[in-house]
Amino acid sequence: MVPANRLRRVVSTTAFRAAAVAVAVYLVCAGVVVGLLLWQTNRVLTDQVLGTLGAEADLLRAEAQTGGRSALVRAVEARSRAGGPGLYYLADSVGVKLAGNLSRMPSELASGATGGVFRYTAGQPAGAEPRLAVAIPVDLGADMRLIVGRDVDDQRRFAGEMGTVYLLGLVFLSLTGLLAGWVISRVVLKRIETINLTTRSIMQGDLSQRIAITGVGDELDGLAANLNAMLDRIEALMSGLREVSDNIAHDLKTPLTRLRNAAEAALMDPRGAQACREGLEHTIENADGLIKTFNALLLVARLEAGVLEENTETFDVARLVRDVAELYEPVAEERGLELDLDVAPDAQVTGNRQLIGQAVANLIDNAIKYSAKAAEKATASAPTRIGIGVGLHPDEIEIAVSDRGPGVAAEDRERVLKRFVRLEKSRTEPGTGLGLSLVQAVARLHGGKVRLEDNAPGLRVVLTLPRRMADA
Amino acid sequence: MRVLVVEDDRETANFLQKALKESGHAADLAEDGEAGLALAEEGVHDVLIVDRMLPRLDGLSMIKELRGRGVRTPVLILSALGEVDDRVKGLRAGGDDYLTKPYAYSELLARVESLARRAVPEEQETRYVVDGLVLDRLSHRVTRDGEQIQLQPREYRLLEYLMKNAGQVVTRTMLLEHVWDYHFDPQTNVIDVHVSRLRAKIDKNFDKPLLHTVRGAGYTIRDGPG
Numbered sequence: 001m002v003p004a005n006r007l008r009r010v011v012s013t014t015a016f017r018a019a020a021v022a023v024a025v026y027l028v029c030a031g032v033v034v035g036l037l038l039w040q041t042n043r044v045l046t047d048q049v050l051g052t053l054g055a056e057a058d059l060l061r062a063e064a065q066t067g068g069r070s071a072l073v074r075a076v077e078a079r080s081r082a083g084g085p086g087l088y089y090l091a092d093s094v095g096v097k098l099a100g101n102l103s104r105m106p107s108e109l110a111s112g113a114t115g116g117v118f119r120y121t122a123g124q125p126a127g128a129e130p131r132l133a134v135a136i137p138v139d140l141g142a143d144m145r146l147i148v149g150r151d152v153d154d155q156r157r158f159a160g161e162m163g164t165v166y167l168l169g170l171v172f173l174s175l176t177g178l179l180a181g182w183v184i185s186r187v188v189l190k191r192i193e194t195i196n197l198t199t200r201s202i203m204q205g206d207l208s209q210r211i212a213i214t215g216v217g218d219e220l221d222g223l224a225a226n227l228n229a230m231l232d233r234i235e236a237l238m239s240g241l242r243e244v245s246d247n248i249a250h251d252l253k254t255p256l257t258r259l260r261n262a263a264e265a266a267l268m269d270p271r272g273a274q275a276c277r278e279g280l281e282h283t284i285e286n287a288d289g290l291i292k293t294f295n296a297l298l299l300v301a302r303l304e305a306g307v308l309e310e311n312t313e314t315f316d317v318a319r320l321v322r323d324v325a326e327l328y329e330p331v332a333e334e335r336g337l338e339l340d341l342d343v344a345p346d347a348q349v350t351g352n353r354q355l356i357g358q359a360v361a362n363l364i365d366n367a368i369k370y371s372a373k374a375a376e377k378a379t380a381s382a383p384t385r386i387g388i389g390v391g392l393h394p395d396e397i398e399i400a401v402s403d404r405g406p407g408v409a410a411e412d413r414e415r416v417l418k419r420f421v422r423l424e425k426s427r428t429e430p431g432t433g434l435g436l437s438l439v440q441a442v443a444r445l446h447g448g449k450v451r452l453e454d455n456a457p458g459l460r461v462v463l464t465l466p467r468r469m470a471d472a
Numbered sequence: 473m474r475v476l477v478v479e480d481d482r483e484t485a486n487f488l489q490k491a492l493k494e495s496g497h498a499a500d501l502a503e504d505g506e507a508g509l510a511l512a513e514e515g516v517h518d519v520l521i522v523d524r525m526l527p528r529l530d531g532l533s534m535i536k537e538l539r540g541r542g543v544r545t546p547v548l549i550l551s552a553l554g555e556v557d558d559r560v561k562g563l564r565a566g567g568d569d570y571l572t573k574p575y576a577y578s579e580l581l582a583r584v585e586s587l588a589r590r591a592v593p594e595e596q597e598t599r600y601v602v603d604g605l606v607l608d609r610l611s612h613r614v615t616r617d618g619e620q621i622q623l624q625p626r627e628y629r630l631l632e633y634l635m636k637n638a639g640q641v642v643t644r645t646m647l648l649e650h651v652w653d654y655h656f657d658p659q660t661n662v663i664d665v666h667v668s669r670l671r672a673k674i675d676k677n678f679d680k681p682l683l684h685t686v687r688g689a690g691y692t693i694r695d696g697p698g
Contacts (some may be wrong), residue, residue: 358656
């Protein structure tokens with residue numbers, strides 16, 4: 001990657017921008033604070049110097065008034081000799097120096113100013129820098145001129161250094177802030193890049209890949225975990241789809257082939273019109289079978305995708321079960337089976353009566369289909385029984401249909417609920433292979449479940465639906 | 473009987489027209505909802521067959537509009553949408569029956585004929601009579617040639633529906649819908665077993681069978697050969 005390009009990428013990240021904005025705001029605040037601090041320091045120091053000078057001027061003026069000129073000269077000389085920051089210059093009316101440690105009258109104060117800042121070199125080693133001082137004139141009448149001053153060079157230098165330190169601090173802070181922003185955005189960018197790379201290769205078809213989780217437990221980990229969960233779901237759906245399309249290939253192609261064969265056979269049949277008629281009848285029969293499978297498939301797909309639409313009502317599911325059982329009772333009897341009902345008196349559920357009816361019908365139809373073989377062995381005096389029960393539980397209603405058929409092995413129970421799965425490999429038994437999937441889809445749509453149990457021998461299928469309280 | 477077929481697929485429409493003609497009925501065609509509305513408003517048809525998906529004005533809107541204008545001709549809705557909710561929507565819009573595509577023509581014919589019959593003002597019949605078979609709707613008694621026949625409640629309702637449509641074909645799906653109020657496919661031919669039980673009670677000991685199986689279509693009760 002070209003460095004300029006990388007720089008642009010880092011700079012354009014959210015993390016870096018956030019860091020830069022934070023640094024900028026911080027710098028402005030710090031600048032204001034430092035400025036105020038320097039200004040205030042300066043003011044305090046200046047006030048202090050001016051106060052000292054004023055007091056000294058008062059003292060010397062008093063000396064001159066009480067002791068006259070000679071006393072003032074002595075006092076100024078004594079102060080000049082004392083060392084320290086004090087600066088003095090006393091001259092007579094024509095400008096001849098009488099006393100003081102300054103070599104001359106500072107030009108900044110010459111023309112009757114009330115005070116000022118000047119530089120002086122008196123008393124310093126030769127070649128030294130002129131030092132900064134503040135001075136005020138003392139009013140002593142017309143015959144003498146006195147300047148009282150104070151060296152502020154150290155003070156000023158201190159303040160200047162303070163300012164430099166503050167400034168350096170600001171520069172340091174902004175640099176580290178920007179650097180931190182840079183580093184953070186690089187780190188974030190790298191992790192997002194990882195996620196991007198993984199998703200890209202997933203989009204290219206490798207659904208088994210997952211995004212690495214660092215274990216830090218931050219938002220990016222949360223995002224990665226969610227993406228992974230989504231991928232799991234997609235992968236499950238995809239493999240389900242693959243399985244379904246494999247099964248569709250079999251379940252729809254077989255009758256389609258038969259349909260085509262029947263038509264072709266009729267055309268080839270030398271008997272002519274009669275054969276054609278039979279062939280067409282056969283064709284319609286096969287087409288009806290296809291339509292049935294197709295409709296069941298659409299219904300399951302729609303239920304699995306959907307929500308309960310209008311057309312829901314609160315009704316007595318026990319009565320519905322009794323009715324459906326009654327519908328199947330003659331068929332069962334014809335096959336030497338007996339429906340054994342154990343149905344609770346009143347079981348209110350809210351849902352789609354037709355769909356739940358269809359689910360119950362599928363369960364009973366399955367039970368009859370798979371019990372038929374067992375029934376052949378049974379004697380007429382002891383017919384094979386199919387148990388149909390509706391049980392009330394505090395929160396749910398259980399509809400159970402149990403048969404004495406071959407049953408379903410424990411490891412296959414999950415699988416038979418899927419679309420088109422039929423356990424006999426031949427798939428020659430009548431039926432769409434969608435019966436239990438439809439029951440499951442109806443259950444899910446109503447917030448219920450389907451569970452397969454061992455009826456020892458045989459299969460017991462339990463459909464649970466959330467119970468509707470009479471007052472709810 | 474004169475039928476109006478409102479269907480935009482020309483091949484389907486022509487098939488229906490031809491098939492209805494073969495069955496002894498006249499059929500007019502309309503290709504979209506607006507044309508259908510205009511023709512239906514003339515009020516000369518006994519039954520309307522209306523496809524749900526139509527250009528210009530969809531089937532349900534057309535039926536609503538028609539009902540709004542006071543036209544009460546029975547309507548059979550044809551639709552590729554076959555879920556319970558679609559059916560309910562169709563009936564709510566003012567349809568009288570609902571048939572999902574693809575359908576068997578025999579099913580469509582049976583339903584159209586049943587609808588046409590329903591349109592004739594039905595005087596509150598208290599007795600259905602077919603030859604010597606009498607069903608008294610007040611006392612719930614069934615007799616044949618004066619001999620009482622004991623029926624289970626469901627068998628009674630099955631016979632009642634068949635006799636109400638006496639002389640006409642009633643399909644298995646129609647029986648399931650009207651006698652059991654189920655709008656789903658019961659997989660096995662459960663209806664056949666119920667009908668044969670009923671037949672055993674009303675026909676078995678008599679010379680002339682009244683309850684006939686119509687091959688490829690359904691059942692009919694009639695006085696005469698099936």
